[in-house]
Amino acid sequence: MKNNILIVEDDAALAGLLAQVLRDNGLDVRIAADGREMDAHLRAAPADLIILDIMLPGEDGFSLCRRLRAETTVPIIILSALGEETDRIVGLEIGADDYVTKPFSPREVLARVRSLMRRTSYGVVPGSSGPLRFDGWRVDPVRRQVHGPDHARVSMTTAEFDLLLGFCRNPGRILSREELLSLTHAGLAGPVARSVDVHVSRLRQKIEDNPKDPKYVLTVRLGGYLFTPAVSAT
Structure with missing residues (x-):
């Protein structure tokens, strides 16, 4: 179609x-x-x-x-x-x-x-296509769905989902804003740094208990962002 x-x-x-x-x-x-x-x-x-x-x-x-x-x-x-x-x-x-x-x-x-x-589109996201899990969260790259620890589906924009998936595929690694842009194509409306920051802020609102004091997506001064939880494939 x-x-x-x-x-x-x-x-x-x-x-x-x-x-x-x-x-x-x-x-x-x-x-x-x-x-x-x-x-x-x-x-x-x-x-x-x-x-x-x-x-x-x-x-x-x-x-x-x-x-x-x-x-x-x-x-x-x-x-x-x-x-x-x-x-x-x-x-x-x-x-x-x-x-x-x-x-x-x-x-x-x-x-x-x-x-x-x-x-x-289903099935076009590069990398492993199996669901990924961290701290009770489930990220499905094929269906492009995110479910929280309470199993409720969490609504995300295309850019937010791509960003979370990029983090899940690179846990424990400091990712620069340019790398995040390359991984996700998020925030094509430049400038790069500010666009990525906006999407990270929106993502934190959805996955962090306290977005102002995040535990999953940490800001690394002069570096970028670090995704802290252990991620497993299921």
């Missing part, structure tokens, strides 16, 4: 151009001009990935991203004319997987879409 992409963009010409490039490369594409149309499309059929503009009439893209992330783990790429670092960081902090600044090349967006789709 073709991947179903939903573009939420009020600039009809830009949305049409981007949609045509994606369709020419084998993707099914729908277009919504605002949040209400987006909701209608998602009620009709789920999307495999959402490309979301920030400056929309009515509910803006940041608000839509927060709402989507509260309800789903669908990959989200933000499009925006807001190119300041703080804007990119806000986008990542509210759960976007990537952030592309206008003007952009449709081919660049296509490459980022393909990267995200590869990462969310």
Whole structure:
């Protein structure tokens, strides 16, 4: 089946151009001009990935991203004319997987879409495909699911899951931000260091008892991050 992409963009010409490039490369594409149309499309059929503009009439893209992330783990790429670092960081902090600044090349967006789709497809994550366990947690690379010690499933974005999997495959090793980027492709919306820090912060919120005093993901000054627990394959 073709991947179903939903573009939420009020600039009809830009949305049409981007949609045509994606369709020419084998993707099914729908277009919504605002949040209400987006909701209608998602009620009709789920999307495999959402490309979301920030400056929309009515509910803006940041608000839509927060709402989507509260309800789903669908990959989200933000499009925006807001190119300041703080804007990119806000986008990542509210759960976007990537952030592309206008003007952009449709081919660049296509490459980022393909990267995200590869990462969310079953069985494509490199390395051991068996579940990994640490301190009662279970990480399944094939189903891309995480379960806590209470066996409840923990919802994670694509970037958060990739980051946790990268840590689990490198326990006890100090990983630089550049290595984490290479392992996970997380935070393509640079700069590298700040993007990785945002994703680590979000991951800590989900796996640490006290994110402000973490026991699993430790910051190593001038080094990067260290994943402390013993990890076993099951």
